[in-house]
Amino acid sequence: MQSSPLEQALNPFPFYRRMRESRPLFYRPEDETWQVFRYAEAEQVLNNSALFSSVRNRERGQERPLQNSILNMDPPQHRQFRSLVTQAFTPRAVAQLANRITSIVTHLLDEVTGSGTMDIIDHLAYPLPVIVIAELLGIPREDRALFKTWSDAVVNGVDGRGQNRPQPAMSDYFLQVIEERHKEPQDDLMSALLNAQVDGHHLSRQELLGFCILLLVAGNETTTNLIGNALLCLDEQPDSMEQLYAAPDLIPGAVEEVLRYRSPVQLTGRIALADTVLGNQHIQAGQRVVANIGSANRDEAQFPDPDRFDIRRSPNHHLAFGHGIHFCLGAPLARLETKIALTLLLERFQDIRRVPQVPLEPGESILMHGVKHLPVTFRQ
Numbered sequence: 001m002q003s004s005p006l007e008q009a010l011n012p013f014p015f016y017r018r019m020r021e022s023r024p025l026f027y028r029p030e031d032e033t034w035q036v037f038r039y040a041e042a043e044q045v046l047n048n049s050a051l052f053s054s055v056r057n058r059e060r061g062q063e064r065p066l067q068n069s070i071l072n073m074d075p076p077q078h079r080q081f082r083s084l085v086t087q088a089f090t091p092r093a094v095a096q097l098a099n100r101i102t103s104i105v106t107h108l109l110d111e112v113t114g115s116g117t118m119d120i121i122d123h124l125a126y127p128l129p130v131i132v133i134a135e136l137l138g139i140p141r142e143d144r145a146l147f148k149t150w151s152d153a154v155v156n157g158v159d160g161r162g163q164n165r166p167q168p169a170m171s172d173y174f175l176q177v178i179e180e181r182h183k184e185p186q187d188d189l190m191s192a193l194l195n196a197q198v199d200g201h202h203l204s205r206q207e208l209l210g211f212c213i214l215l216l217v218a219g220n221e222t223t224t225n226l227i228g229n230a231l232l233c234l235d236e237q238p239d240s241m242e243q244l245y246a247a248p249d250l251i252p253g254a255v256e257e258v259l260r261y262r263s264p265v266q267l268t269g270r271i272a273l274a275d276t277v278l279g280n281q282h283i284q285a286g287q288r289v290v291a292n293i294g295s296a297n298r299d300e301a302q303f304p305d306p307d308r309f310d311i312r313r314s315p316n317h318h319l320a321f322g323h324g325i326h327f328c329l330g331a332p333l334a335r336l337e338t339k340i341a342l343t344l345l346l347e348r349f350q351d352i353r354r355v356p357q358v359p360l361e362p363g364e365s366i367l368m369h370g371v372k373h374l375p376v377t378f379r380q
């Protein structure tokens with residue numbers, strides 16, 4: 001029986017299983033694209049940037065906000081630009097944010113305290129990453145509402161459903177902040193990026209702008225979905241929720257399992273640069289290859305009992321943050337934000353339960369897996 005698009009978006013996992021079993025590498029001539037459903041081949045695709053290029057979309061003449069970002073670069077350019085950014089974005093630098101993230105989450109939870117009800121998305125999962133990235137970049141507090149609107153517009157543009165280019169006002173705004181930091185550096189990521197260099201190369205203004213947009217697009221909706229999906233998983237598995245209430249040190253492992261079980265980013269694409277064999281299929285140069293991360297993470301050949309949500313699963317080498325040279329730069333930040341959000345939620349609110357009368361609605365983006373709203377009730 002065919003499921004509706006809505007059911008498919010909320011639960012693509014039975015479809016993935018059927019594809020892994022029947023057509024693990026599936027070619028559609030209409031769009032010259034191979035869909036890859038198994039872990040082994042998805043990992044091979046992500047691991048081989050010499051054969052599977054990330055330089056996509058350009059030849060189609062489309063103007064996309066991420067076109068010139070490191071996400072869409074191959075070596076050697078990718079290495080050079082990524083290293084500029086990692087100088088300013090190290091796991092150590094991120095770890096220093098823990099106190100700030102704790103106080104942002106505390107403030108967000110204070111807003112709903114006493115009401116006994118909250119929307120996990122609207123009140124926590126959505127504002128948290130936007131505020132953190134705005135602070136990291138050094139966006140003044142009073143401009144944050146503006147910043148949020150732009151960040152949404154850019155995210156909606158990524159898969160072609162909304163405006164397909166960055167808002168001019170946003171570009172002007174960022175360029176202005178860049179000029180201000182250039183004149184007067186502050187202790188923020190923007191100033192660090194202005195300062196970073198490799199082989200005497202500083203980022204140009206346009207490159208800096210592109211990087212700011214990348215952080216908005218790559219970091220916000222993904223983290224929102226991770227936090228939302230975590231609550232969704234825990235609501236579905238009350239035993240796991242109880243275990244986390246009793247032993248909060250299990251939270252980091254639970255976050256990894258959410259990443260595997262309901263991966264916020266479901267797929268990513270490449271283009272074959274040469275004829276090759278993948279699985280036992282012949283791929284031709286120029287064909288597109290989509291690694292279905294969400295399916296790879298449920299592959300029975302990699303994960304025993306893959307449809308079981310197990311917060312103690314070990315090993316858990318999921319592909320939720322990608323693999324190889326494009327491995328997510330923001331992974332430490334996303335993990336930290338989600339860990340702190342869950343820790344404080346469970347510390348402060350007892351008996352958190354989804355309001356079952358409100359039907360789940362999937363997010364807009366076809367690349368992502370998450371819900372638009374997640375109302376819950378709780379006791380204090």
Ligand code: HEM
Pocket residue numbers: 046054070071072082133214215218219220222223226263264265268269319320321322323325326327328329330331333334
């Ligand atoms: C790359 C997922 C959060 C910044 C990636 C990739 C994935 C991913 C799958 C690889 C894409 C590919 O290979 O084509 C996620 C998930 C997140 C998350 C699931 C949250 C749960 C963040 C955050 C930031 C960020 C918070 C920054 C603030 C980036 C950047 C890249 C990237 C810059 C490109 C790296 C490169 O091309 O070298 N992410 N991400 N991500 N992510 Fe994330």
